[in-house]
Amino acid sequence: MSTTLQSELPAEAPVVGPDVTLTSLSEEVSSRVLMDRAPRWWWIGFGCSFLLFIALLVQMGWLFVNGIGVWGVAIPVAWAFAILEYVWWIALASGGTIVSALFFLTRSPWRSATNRIAESMLLSAAPCAGLMPIMHLGRPGLFYWLFPYSNVMGVWPQARSPLWWDFICLLCYILMSIMYYYAGILPDLATVRDLAQTRAKRIFYGILALGWRGSTAEWQNQRIVYAIMSAIMAPMVISVHSVVGLDYAGGLTPGWHDTQFPPYFFFGAVVSGTAVIMMLTILVRWGYGLQNVLTEYHLNAMAKVMLVGSLLLAYAYVWEAFGPLYGSDVAAKTEFYQRMFGFTSPVFWSEKVLTVVVPQLLWFPVVRRNQPLLVMISAGVILGMWQERYVFTISSLAHNYMPSYWGHFYPTAWDWTALAGTIGLFLTMFFLFLRFAPIVSIAEVREIVEEERAP
């Protein structure tokens, strides 16, 4: 695979810039972490994100004091923003794992420089995803009842419920992701420790580096652990996102009760996750001036992944329509007509355009090289994926089996605050990763440099 990708490469787009050396790489990446003052753009970005994060805290306070009624959820539309945004966030997070673990297994060279961005993104998005279902509970303080702990009541969670599978999967996934991230960043933390100028930083990164000395044995163990974890993470992310799909597929509502949901969700994760990584990579390149390390080669490769994802998604959309329209279930058919031509139809069509039609531009190399266009397409994909979840979550519940109980969903200001607030949480965390952890895997890029420089 790596050879194929490389052979396709235009000559002017190497994986790393020609002037990158092993030393310059370490220094360049570490200096972004070790600099005494963060750049202005970081402060602006972090400040804005933090304000949004505060809004999330206010929203949570209001929600927990007054109850779930402050949102627009109702009966029949008992799930709305919180669940669709949970799916949205978990898809973004999954995209991070796909880039980092799946492409590690395929030994794709472009993955080495972007995997840290992907994993940081994943670790920033996962709490947003995890927060949503908890906020969404009627009695959020009791969420731990989903956890199989021994209790005096002798009551265990209900193993037939997709929600419980989901809870377990998400928990494992987040824990695994943290460990995976840590296993990968360990040598880099040691590098930062070694380059640190002040005592405080040396102690801070020294503790985090767990006494890494860079011995061959350590390297060997690290590579083995990392490879094994990648081999676990890659199928795991597929299963995690499939289980999220089962939340819907297991639901007895027209439009949800469909076996295609697991792959459908996974395809969405590929395209939306790559889109976020694309945007963040361009941000890091531009902000930290790492054009040499994060080259057009990376953007080009990610654009192709996005294109593949969007084609897969288009395939899923065909089946999404084929099922109800070909089938004999009146309710499913009516529901799909409602999606296409009812209350949610503008969102439905906009979603298809943004996630499937527009990304077809990526067939053209000139588009793949145009960074502003890439940002716009990626943003469109991310928005489109939100809209996709919005449509099938809400439309299906609103146009259920009982015409007498059809309803609508009207989001309240608090619904929007929750969305904005989790974006704030995500960006806040990502900016912290940017500031305090090497955002490019020094160790792995060194390998690339070594390989490239090798005669």
Added chain:
Amino acid sequence: MTQPARTYWRSLEELAEMPEFAALVERELPRFRDVVNAFDRRRFLQLMAASMALGGLSACGTEPNPRQLVPYVQEPANVIPGRNRYYATATTQDGYATGVLIAHQMARPIKVEGNPDHPASLGGASAIMQASILEFYDPRRAQTLVGGGEIATWEGFVAALHDRRNALLSRKGDGLRVLTGAVTSPFLAAQLARLQQQFPAMRWHQWQPLHRDNELAAAQSSFGRPVGRTFDLSAADRIFGIESDLIAATPGWLAYARAFAAKRRPAETGGEMSRAYAIESTPTLLGAKADHRLGLRPDEIEASLRYLAGLLGAGPQEWAQQDNAQAAWLKAAADDLAQHKGNALVHAGREQSATVHVLVDAINGALGAFGKTVRLVAPVEASAGAKAQSLSELVGDMRSGKVDTLLVLGANPVYDAPADLDFAAALRRVPFSVSLALYDDETALASTWRLPAAHEYEIWSDARAFDGTITIQQPQARPLYGGHSAHQVLGILLGGGSGDDHTLLREYWQQRAQQENRGDFAAFWHDAVRGGVVPNTAEPPISATPRGDAVTGLPSPMAPANGIRALFRPDEGTWDGRYAHNPWLLEMPRTFTRLTWDNAALIAPGTAKRLGLATHDLVEISVNEVKLTVPVYVLPGQAPDCMTLPLGWGRAAGGLGAGVGFDVYRLRRAADPWIAEIASVRKTGEVDRLATIQGQDRVLGRDLVREATLETFKNDPGSIVKKEKPASLYPPFEYPDRAWAMAIDLNSCIGCQACTIACQAENNVPVVGKDQVLAERIMHWLRIDRYYSGPPEAPTVAFEPMPCMHCENAPCEVVCPVHATVHDHEGLNVMVYNRCVGTRFCSNNCPYKVRRFNFYPYTSQNNRPAQSWNPQVSVRDRGVMEKCTYCIQRIRTTQIAANRDDRPLRDGEVVTACQQSCPTQAIIFGDRNDRESAVAKRKATPIDFVLLEELNTRPRTSYSALIRNPNPAIKGNQS
């Protein structure tokens, strides 16, 4: 020596004796005056006990108000926690009584149920009756006695009335007027008669806005005297309704509805079924159940009836020659009626003109209905005079200054009198006016004295049912808020002091029982009070035939309107406005509109299109030179060019209902109380969001309502419901013991909403308010879906009560991550509130959408005393899912009782709240495993079906298909 400017007190006792303090207490805390005056500990404890127990304990027995309250040291006999005790009494609406049994838990009234021994109930209970318990507990009821703008005491009022009495005695009662609603109470009538004797110049007036003056006037011209009409629907094979409230609101309707439904269960009665026709301007329950229905304008209704009368020989022959657009339909109906002479019945609603009622009498006469399907009885009301005329005379006299003392007992004319009378202005000319009212309503606030009335469940009284049967009303508790009864007020005026109503009533009945030779009085009294019915008090039928000249003397036919006509109609929930403060009734979805918390101007789809109006649009209408801004609701089945305006909303004062909806009384005139020309309809361009709960009006191609004709049922019953149990890889669940199940007969369901409110009362279902209804968060566990089919101008209506289906393969159960909704061994799908974390997945997964979620802490937001909730059902906290339990508390209490007696449960022993209240017995509940049980038998009929069978949920609740009995001579076979 002058008094010191400021007095000091040294102890609380001294303070209590100071006159300034006494005055202060009297002003600020009138009800505690007694405490301060007689500051002995014993009396204090009595009062505190009374107020804390809120009339509980010994106050609820059948004994007269005991003078002593006993502390709960020794348990009173038969007050057992968790066990219901029932006390019979009656509720009245417009004077007419319906017998009820009130369930008490720990001596607190909890729930109103129909009295099976009472002819007007037969065990059924309407939504309004059920909701009366909430009115009884309503903390917004009037609690303060006010005289001349100052807070006063009952003794103060008694003294003032005594003074007044002395003055009146000297002029033989000149200037004294009493205004009441319709009175059926023999005791109140006797008091009024004695008052008339004492004060010969006094006059007694009656007013109720939803009066039956037209029926009365028709009786006068048809029979030459006032008579009441009662109906025997068990003999009626053909029923013809003219905007009839026969099974919706007419006195005795619960019994009529039961008889009506009993004749329409072909699957259980061997294919026999009555046939009903309806012509109406605005949809009625009978119209919805009718086999043929015509939506007609009021002038067309009158013309149609003349035509019908002509055809049936009840009117001049030339009437039958009339050119009539509906001639073919009416001809077929007339032929059908004529073929069933003696078993046919024609009934018109109270809102129809006197002309229509005269024609109805004539047609009934021609059909030989009198003595068979229609019985004439002497009027049940004590004085069957025309209400509108009575009020007009009173207002005329008030205006000319002839009235100086006015007692308004249980009427609210400032709100509901015809607007052209301007009662409020007339009342200002009366120097001494007294209003005895349950709420501080419009009339109370405008009177010089306003007295908090005791609720019906707090007093001793009596009342008569539609057929004359008398019930002794016994109090269920001491007055919660210190109210008094009309009997007490009249007692003072009669010079008897403020004697308690029990003594007064017992004295009256002692005399009467003696006259009627009822034997031992104590035994008679005990049985009458205990059973809720005084035996042999129904009015005997009178034989009379309508006079022939009544029809010929009718005024000329009503002309078609130039524009749009306004129709003033009672509201299903607020009635004439008296129940406008009852949250259950405000939030009760109306049968056709599914509206809550609002009334709206109902117009036909065609008319709406012509005027460019849609539901929620605000229009300004001008009627009788009064302008009113109202929201529009487009109602299928409404006659063209008619705008129905429900009365009883837009209260200006009182309780919760103040300011809710719009007040139609402002448009109403004494001369034409039911109909008016609308001069103009102007679209304001604004929108008022109406809180309706029905999503879609039609079934959208789903098999939710199975419907067939009687002919199909007879020839090929198997074709109506195709039973295909979907295949499953899993074996079915085993239910070796009992399998609780419910069967609902769609043919019997008349859409009256009694079950919805019964369920709300039984299961502590909270009220959520208009905002939350708009947010689609209404909490009713049982709703009655209303589906239309056919053209919007003349739709067919189907009502479908929707409790929990208790699916054997319940989709809700598998998705709950915490085991909060599980199945029990008898097949109940149970909710474990304590375990629920509120994921709401169960609601998503419920294809029937019967699950309700506490998005806010609705229960604690409901402003009602803690003791009014049913202690047998947990109240639900915020964030918890809830739904119909098949009244599991009733199942368990009955089972425990059976276990204690060491016997098996009998079929019919467990009765759910909805089943119990249903006037038509549409709902049957029981053990499906028992082949002999009523529910198993109904489920075994060929027309039994379940909803969404293809989902393989295997519901325990099933339905009997809707069977119609169309007249083959009428083409198009539709309404």
